Amino acid sequence: MSLELNQLTKKFNENTAVDDINLTVPTGSMYGFLGGNGAGKTTTFRMILGLLKQTEGTITYNGKPIDYSVTNRIGYLPEERGLHPKLKVEEQIRYLAQLKGMSKKDIDVKLDEWLERFEVPENRDKRIEKLSKGNQQKIQLIASIIHEPDLIILDEPFSGLDPVNVEILKKSVKELNSSGATIIFSTHRMEHVEEMCEELCILNHGSQVVSGNIDQIKSDFGQKEIIIEGDHDISFLEEMPGVLDMKQVRKKTTLKISDEQYAEPIFKEIIKLGYFKRFQVNEPSLNDIFISKVGRKYE
Amino acid sequence: MNKFMTTFLQTYVSKVRAKSFIISTLIIILLIFLAANIDRIIELFDSSEEVTTLQVDAEEAQYGAIESMFASMDAEFEIEPYEGGDAPAGGAVLSLEETDPMAFTISAENDLPDEQKTEIETALAEVQRMNTIQALNLTPEETASLGESPDITYDIAADDGEAEDEGSAADMNPLNSIIFYVTVIIMFFIIINYASQIGTEIAMEKTSRVIEMIVSSVPPVTHLLAKISAMISVSLTQLIVFVLAVIAAIQMFDFNNLISEFGLESNDRTVTLAVYSLIYLILGLVLYLSISALLGSFISRMEDLQQALLPVTMFSLIGFYIAIFNIWTSENMLVIISSYIPPFTPFVMPLRAMHETTGQVELLLGIAILIVTIAAVIWLAASIYRNSVLSTDKGILKNLKRIRRE
Structure with a gap:
């Protein structure tokens, strides 16, 4: 039971916005879509929701195509934010939640709960146009999740929020995920994906660079990073087998090795020199993976 | 509650509760009551005194x-x-x-x-x-013999003897004229007022981007139809309030003087005219509000709204003028032809309905033309809306091209 995209392609005239994406979002997972501007994240989301028709390929959720019979179980926060400016917060959320099949009574209870959670209970009776941009974004997020959907699609949920609100939002998203919802979100910030997701898909100009379980991707990637801190001269390590790159900044040296097996000989070599404050083998960062797959730095 | 009703009620209630609706309705009610007492008001400011x-x-x-x-x-x-x-x-x-x-x-x-x-x-x-x-x-x-009038006969070859068919002031029943004028004026007033409202309503959702959340829950066509129905219902609500105000004014104030003074008596055409006027009034509103929705769904910037709605203003104005300025010559060729051109039909057909020479077939044909046109406009609006709902292209032409592309 999951969301599956098979050979998903979208072309606008000659321009291919999304090119042959294949991926599976397991039920209950937190799935990150990573990519710069124009990578195809929003187009993919719109196709999942049926707002755009794919040129080729199939999308199934729990084995069935997504149509308006299942949209009540889906929550969506679009990248382009916007609400009815003249409506009050309460009216706006009530309307959008009713469109998702909620009853007025349930909406009232849940709305109070969510406004408390996002620390904006005083805004319930205010018109949307009177709220700050960040608060409007919170209201829109509430509108997209108040009906407790099974599948939540959040397009750039953290953009435009200050660090405090980003933390509040992250906490809520994690809670929703731990209560069973499958969450897909897009971002151009690698650290958000690294911190929150088990699964990810990196998109670049409409193509799928890599996708799957993050730990698996990192371990399949092979490359590791070694950080060494100490007073001794270790510049000779650059010549050792398996070392791809070496950077030294004062007493801290960062090595890239092509496989973990090369870490042990390096360790054995340096302890001959004496005491070192730090020897640490790290998993590769998503940035390393991106550079290696795409051949350029992540934007 | 289904999604159609959710959008319908949300739009209807927010429009009916809007200050602009309440104020404009109250002003018209006030005017109706003032008009009902116009003789008393004139008397109030009249310093002249009747001599006994x-x-x-x-x-x-x-x-x-x-x-x-x-x-x-x-x-x-x-x-x-x-x-x-x-x-x-x-x-x-x-x-x-x-x-x-x-x-x-x-x-x-x-x-x-x-x-x-x-x-x-x-x-x-x-x-x-x-x-x-x-x-x-x-x-x-x-x-x-001093008091006798001359006997004048027009013998004009070009008229082919049809001159007698032309409606003239002589067979104009004042009550029928009033029904006609009220129908056409109210229709024009409501169209001008609500065309921009429904255009704004649809364009606002597109420009504010809230539409993306909405269409992820409800099919765009259902949403559009709910909006159009709600706005038509709002306009009909206002119409009903006006009618009730007129009835209340008739009940509350003495109209006998006014009625006898203007000879407001019904004739055998009055019922036909009243029924068809009401039908054409409702169909006219539905047609023009659907066209406004269609035009509103073209644009993605509020600045383009007035420009996009220009056809509504133009067509309703032309229809209104054809009807009003041909009241004395209501069976001429312009009236007959324009009564079958859909945007003018709702204005011109009530004029034709006033006259005996217009048969039931013509009047029913006008209704059929309108129903077909309304269905076509709604279908077109829905298909344009579905394709342009996520478009942020600026300008009407670009949006049209985009619609053709997808």
Whole structure:
């Protein structure tokens, strides 16, 4: 039971916005879509929701195509934010939640709960146009999740929020995920994906660079990073087998090795020199993976 | 509650509760009540005072002529001989100078109401005429021939004998004219008012981008139809309130004077006209509001709204003018042709419905044309809306191209 995209392609005239994406979002997972501007994240989301028709390929959720019979179980926060400016917060959320099949009574209870959670209970009776941009974004997020959907699609949920609100939002998203919802979100910030997701898909100009379980991707990637801190001269390590790159900044040296097996000989070599404050083998960062797959730095 | 009803009720309730709706409705109700009491209001500001007695200062022979003239006209004031001094309270003095033509002077404390002046002037002109006839020593036949009208016949080859078919002022029933005018004016007023509202409503959701959340829950076509239905219902609600206000005004105030004064009596065409006017009024609103929704769904910037809605203003204005300015020649070719052109049909068909020469078939054909057009417009609006809902292209033409592309 999951969301599956098979050979998903979208072309606008000659321009291919999304090119042959294949991926599976397991039920209950937190799935990150990573990519710069124009990578195809929003187009993919719109196709999942049926707002755009794919040129080729199939999308199934729990084995069935997504149509308006299942949209009540889906929550969506679009990248382009916007609400009815003249409506009050309460009216706006009530309307959008009713469109998702909620009853007025349930909406009232849940709305109070969510406004408390996002620390904006005083805004319930205010018109949307009177709220700050960040608060409007919170209201829109509430509108997209108040009906407790099974599948939540959040397009750039953290953009435009200050660090405090980003933390509040992250906490809520994690809670929703731990209560069973499958969450897909897009971002151009690698650290958000690294911190929150088990699964990810990196998109670049409409193509799928890599996708799957993050730990698996990192371990399949092979490359590791070694950080060494100490007073001794270790510049000779650059010549050792398996070392791809070496950077030294004062007493801290960062090595890239092509496989973990090369870490042990390096360790054995340096302890001959004496005491070192730090020897640490790290998993590769998503940035390393991106550079290696795409051949350029992540934007 | 299904999603159609959710959007319908949300739009309907927010529009009916809007200050603009409440204020405009109250202003019209106020105007209806003011119009119902227009005679009383005029009286309030009218400093003239009706006279109850008219003292006549004239020779006995002339006095008799004047008295019998007023008596024959059923004048509502007493005629008395002049008793000297100033005019009494509530009365006036009419003094006659026997010059040729006769000179009359009317003295009174206050100005006389216009109707009384007209009445007196008519009577005195007749007295003068009788006087002249007497002075000329005319025979009764000669006198009678003075009042005869000439017999004029138009024999125009180009008319092909159809001239008689043209509706004319003579067969215009005042009540029917009022029904026609009210229908056309109300239709025009509501179209102009609500076209921009529905255009704004649809364009606002697109420009504010909230539409993306909405169409992820409800199919765009359902959403659009719910919006159009809600706006039509809002306009009909306002219409019903106006009708109720008119009925209330009729119940509350005495209209007998107004009705008898203008000869507002129904004829055998009144019921037909009233029924068809109502049908065309409703179909006209549905058609124009659907067109406005169609045009509103083209644009993605509020600045383009007025430009996009220009066709609605133009077509309704042209239809309105064709109807209003052809009321005296309601069976001419322009009226007949334009009554089958969909944007003009709702305005022009009520005009044709006033006349016996327009058969049921023509009137039903007009309704059929409108229903087909409305269905086509809604279908077009829905398909454009579905494809342009996520478009942020600026400008109407770009959006049209985009629609063709997808």
